[in-house]
Amino acid sequence: MQAQLATIVQQLINGITLGSMYALVALGYTLVYGILLMINFAHSEMFMVGAYVGLFTLTGLTNPHLVGGLAAFFKGSGFGLVILFALVFVVAMIAVGCLGMLVERFAYRPLRNAPRLAPLISAIGVSIFLQNAVLLWVNTMALPFPQVFPVKEITIYGSAQVSTLQIFILVTVIILLTALDTFVARTRMGKAMRATSQDREAAGLMGIDINRVITFTFFIGPALGAVAGIFNGMYYGVVLWNMGFIPGIKSFTAAVLGGIGNLRGAILGGFLLGIVESLASGFLSTGYKDVVAFIVLILVLIFRPGGLLGESVVEKV
Amino acid sequence: MSMGKAKRYVALVAVLAVVALVVTGCGGSGASTAGSGKVTVDIGIGAPLTQGATALGQGMVRGATLAIDDVNASADAKKLGITFVGIQGDDQGDPTKGVNVANQFASDPKLVGVMGHLNSGVSIPASAVYQRANIVMISPASTNPQLTQLGRKNVFRVCTTDAVQGPVAADDAITKLGKKAVYVVDDSTPYGVGLADNFQAEFKTKGGTILGRDKTSDKDTDFKALVTKIKATKPDLVYYGGIYNAGALLAKQLKDGGVTAPLMGGDGLYDPQFVVLAGAANANGDYATSVGLPLEQLPQGQSFLKEFSAKYPNDKPAAYDAYSYDAAKVIMESALVAAKSVGASSVTGTSGRQAIIAAVAAFHGAGITGDIAFDKNGDTTNKAITLYTVTNGVWGPVK
Known part of the structure; x- marks a missing residue:
């Protein structure tokens, strides 16, 4: 009984x-x-580009041939590690945030007033372009993510263990989510974002610089995606040009599950989907984890078409 | 339309027509002849090059390229005036892409045969395309038994099957390694499922315990939940039917999750990239069986290694470089045999291609990987399997 409970805790x-x-x-x-x-x-x-930028920053900063004695400092002490990972995340967030802004400027902005299918197709095009750019210019093979982060297992209940990396991921994510939530709720820019989301034209008439809001949104979203990409690389140990595809679809599902357009909904949907998947593969079969995850999605959409926290808007246009 | 424009229009159509005639004229009759009886023919190399098991796929290209160089330099090819050119097709380890590649190969009128594919899941549907076009196909690596049991006379392989590999792996696990309780995982591809099934059946027959069986996907990266499940069953061995890409991540996550039992797999894991992706510390002590004997123990192995490092100084042979060399060489030598009977210029016509298939079926000779001959299904008669393990980050045969 205790062993089973420990397995549940671990899952x-x-x-x-x-x-x-x-x-x-x-x-x-x-x-x-x-x-x-x-x-x-x-x-x-x-997500994928973030993982690559993070990987290259990490290997660059820990390579004595490039940074000399700094490499020993970064890897040697706890303080060095904190600085190292702060640098890795900040560099990846800025780089991918800028990439997101570029993509918006050149692939989406010209189509902003086009029919809604056009930017969707453009987005798929950007996705294929970026995948193939990495494939051609970086590597066709999966790259291993070096284990610089000191991973230790901490036993919490019976045989259930939590690793320092898992704690690091969860704590960072909670900090980022809280920061974003506060930002959107409290700051001027956050207010502008909410106003734009309610009615873009009216917000523009009220003097909000719509382009600035949209550009900013396209910085924040990809920057958060980059963090997730680095975590994915650190956690599973590998970085690959098509690594974004499956997590991307799952995360989109999570956003729909929670009510797309709703920030807290996306967070709830993400955690719910992750937990359902783990329990399904642990107690049914790994082959059925996606089946169970999508059954949950279908059930939620049948009973709450707007998602768990989303409001049911019939037609927003 | 004015007169001047109309004239130009007519001229354009005329030029296009001439170009079309030249193009189809070359294509229609098959092998292109240039000058004094010189014939250039293509040999298809179907392998995963950008996605899937690319380390193995690139090895297939290397092996086939070496074979093409050797055969082109041989006296027979020169006497007949035939030059072979390798045409690469990237199947991405995906059945749909594989059939596209097969259709592309099949529409090439200069093709003598196909060396490929790697994944059984790709080879099986692709072989149907080749059968319709009378194209011989020799796989250096597809080990699913089904491939040669579909009654397709054009299909051969130089590696043995999982009907041999799976049971040998199970016997080795019990007798050589002393394992009693195994957890079996497969990657849902025909290769992985077939191998795991064959392993599991023999392991059970020999008195071992199967603690559980799980399916994953060959594109999965997250095995954490599965690892937790495996850990609770306390196995002394985890068997994985699949390719190194996902297998290495399973190996890493098993060790991360505190499972001390080693991972064992088939030829799909036997690649240096497995160690790179899993990390040497996690891969050490893991096992893989692979087809044939280690290159170092084969009579022609040393000369192959020498030739290999002269052409590819920065690479090391992967699991199938030597098999791809042999497969490509069998196709080309059979094409030369066919050319002697039907003539060099019609070797890629229907009768030529049928003669090539007949020549491959009757082939008997010494290859890099041992003696090569095929049984009535097209399976190799060389059924050797070797057990390897990772020691200090390097694959080596278990003594």
């Missing part, structure tokens, strides 16, 4: 870690949808 820990990554990516989908009513299918590639 919950697995699910929460997976869910926290889904939640981060789902925020990117939901932010863009909330403001532009557009599904940014290139978002999964922000």
Whole structure:
């Protein structure tokens, strides 16, 4: 009995870690949808590019040939590690955030007043472009993610263990989610984002610089996606050009599950999906985890078409 | 339309027509002849090059390229005036892409045969396309038994099957490694499922315990939940039917999750990339069976290694470089045999291609990987399997 309970606890820990990554990516989908009513299918590639930028920054900063004695400092002490990972995340967030802004400027903005299918197709195009750019210019093979982060297992209940990496992921994600939630609720820019999401034209008439709001949204979403990408690389140990595809679809599902356009919904959806998946593969079969995850989605959409926290709007246009 | 424009229009159509005639003229009759009886023919290399098991796929290209160089330099090819050119088709380890590649190969009128594919799941549907076009196909790596049991006379392979590999792996696990309780995982591809089934059946027959069986996907990266499940059953071995891409992540996550039992798999895991992706510390002590004997133990192995490192100084042979060399060489030598009977210029016509298939079926000779001959289904008669393990981050045969 105790052993079974420990297994359940362990699966919950697995699910929460997976869910926290889904939640981060789902925020990117939901932010863009909330403001532009557009599904940014290139978002999964922000996740992938983030993982690559993080990997290269990490290997660059720990390579003594490039940074000399700094490498020993970064790897040697706890303080060095904190600085190292702060740098890795900040560099990846800025780089991928800028990439997101570029994509918006050149692939979506010209189509902003086009029929809604056009930007969707453009997004798919950007996704294919980015995947193939990495494939051609970086590597066709999967790259291993070096284990620089000191991973230790901590026993919490029976045989159930939580690793320091899992704690690190969860704590970082909670900090980021709280920060974003507060930002949108409290700041001037956050207010502008909410206003734009309610009615873009009216917000523009009230003197809000719509382009600035949209550009900012396309910085924040991809930057969060980049963090999730690095976590994914650190957690599973590998970075690959098509690594964004499946987490991207799952996170989009999470955003829909929670109510697309709703920030807290995306977070709830992400965690819920991660936990359901882990429990399903742990207690049914790994082959059925997606089946169970999507059954949950279908059930939620049958009974609450707007998602768990989304309001049912019949037609927003 | 003015007169001047109309004239230009007519001229354009005329030029197009001439171009079309030249193009189809070359294509229609098959092998292109240029100058004094010189014939250039294509050999298809179907392998995963951008997605899937690319480390193995690139090895297939290397092996086939070496074979093409060797055969082109041989006296027979020169006497007949035939030059072979390797045409790469990237099947991405995906059945749909594989059939596209097969259709592309089949529409090439200069094709003598196909060396490929890697994944059984790709080889099986692709072989149907080749059968319709009378194209011989020799797989260096597809080990699912079904491939040669579909009554397709054009299909051969130089590696043995999982009907041999799975049971040998199970016997080795019990007798050599002393394992008693195994958890079996497959990757839902025909290769992975077939191998795991064959392993599981023999392991059970020999008195071992099967603690559980799970399906994953060959594109999965998250095995954490599965690892937790496996850990609770306390196995002394985890068997994985699949390719190194996902297998390495399973190996890493098993060790991360505190499972001390080693991972064992088939030829799909036997690649240096497995160690790179899993990390040497996690891969050490894991096992894989692979087809044939280690190159170092084969009579022609040393000369192959020498030739290999001269052409590819920065690479090491992967699991199938030597098999791909042999497969490509059998196709080309059979094409030369066919050319002698039907003539070099019609070797890629229907009668030529049928003669190639007949020549491959009757082939008997020494290859890099041992003696090569095929049984009535097209399976190799060389049924050797070797057990390898990772020691200090390097695959080596278990003594």
